[in-house]
Amino acid sequence: MRVILVERLTPGEQPSLNELEALVKTLNYEVVAKVQQFRPPDPAYQIGRGKVKELAALVKSNQAERVVFRNQLTPSQAYKLSRLVGVEVVDRFQIVLEIFAMRAGSPEAKLQIEYARLRYELPKIREQIKALLSVEQPGFRGGGEYEVNVRYDMVKRKLANLRRKLKSLEKTREERRKFRRKRGFKLVALAGYTNSGKSTLLNALTDARAEVDDMYFTTLMPRTRALKSSRMILLTDTVGFIDDLPPWLFEAFKATLEEIYMADLVVLLVDASDSVPEMIRKLRTSQKILAGYHVKTITALNKIDLITEEELKRKMEVLHSMTSTLVPISAARGTNLDALLESIRTNA
Incomplete structure (x- = not known):
């Protein structure tokens, strides 16, 4: 499907169309044009009326089949925009839902x-x-x-x-967790921004053989396995976080987030290959979500094999000011996993 990406930014706001592009490419969409505008939100169209006309012309000239907004659209805005540009207009929440449906x-x-x-x-x-x-x-x-x-x-x-139906399934999960605790198992949840390497780490530390690819939201349902080095510690992979999602979407995926709430420890993964501003944005998003769960957390700086020693030192300095326990690792290469395991055993 041929799509046009649109983003409205307030002056001084950092552009984030790259993340939206990664999301639509997960659905195998082809991005044929991008539109950005710096201005306060327009109540009727999100972007200005002149920009809407420009967008309609782009849709026609590029034979686009869909327009995707990075900004959240009200139902009224989506309806009016679709009528004016001639194709379906959606926001990134719709894209996330479609990815979830594809991965389920x-x-x-x-x-x-x-x-x-x-x-x-x-x-x-x-x-x-x-x-x-x-x-x-x-x-x-x-x-x-x-x-x-x-x-x-x-x-x-x-x-x-x-x-x-979901309430009934929630009770079943709760009974399973109580049984594990009674048997003396410790529960450790892997959390972090989507595509930070949680499934790769689960595979490295357990016999999970979870699907791994370089796309968003590969994991939708929690997957629990025992650590190879300590069978009484259970590690759970959870759905990746993403910035600025509405509360009702997290409510819908409560089954996954409950694994975090019930954990003895959360290992929060951060992608070392991101730029410093992007790394900070994703970590703050993850910390904001976790703040509602009141669980003990340690941070793992993953994918250190993709950066230089100098970059690692600089990023470690930045993260030390944002988190108390920090372990640099490469889940893909198995680098420094012993140190992470020791931190898990100490804190769980």
Whole structure:
């Protein structure tokens, strides 16, 4: 699919279209153009009206099939933009949901994704109802409005049913965790920004054989394995974090995040190959999410095989001011994993 990426920035804000491009490429989309604008958000279109016209021309000239905004769009903005540019307009939350749907393997993951998708869709249906009401004659109930109302009620019923199913699965997981604790197992969760190398580390420290690739959100459901060097410590791989996602999306994936909440220790991975500003942004995002769980955390600076000694020293200095326990490692090469294991045993 041919797509155009759009980003509105306030003056002084750092551009982040590279991350959006990585997300859409995970879906095998082809980026044919990029649009950026520095200005306060426009209530109607997010970007300015002149930029919308420019975007419509780009869609036509590049034969784009979709427009993807880095900024969160209201249902009203997405609806109005789609009408003006002539193709579907979505934001990055929709892209994340599509990646989740593509990656989902287990029945539980599929349930969670369906729940998240319907939560995302509900406000859009409300917007459709408003749009239809604005063109219907007063006192009459149009067929279009009736159909959208039926769809709205059906989505609400589905959401209630999915909540019940997820609640039941939550109880099963809780019983499993209680059993592990009773047997004397320690629970350690791997967390961090998406694509920071959590699955690679899980494979290096256990016999997991988890899927690993250079794409976002390879892991959607928690995967727990015993450490090779200490069978009483269980290591769990969790879904990667991403910046600025709405609370309801994390709620939908509570099964994965619960593994963090219930852990004795969290190993927070940071990608050493990122630039310093990007590394800081991702670490702050991860720390902000973890702050709500009140769990003990140690930080592993991963992928040190991809940087020079000088870069490593500089990045270690930066991170030391942001985290108390820091261990530099390469999960792919097995570098310094003994030091990480020692830190896990000491802190778990």
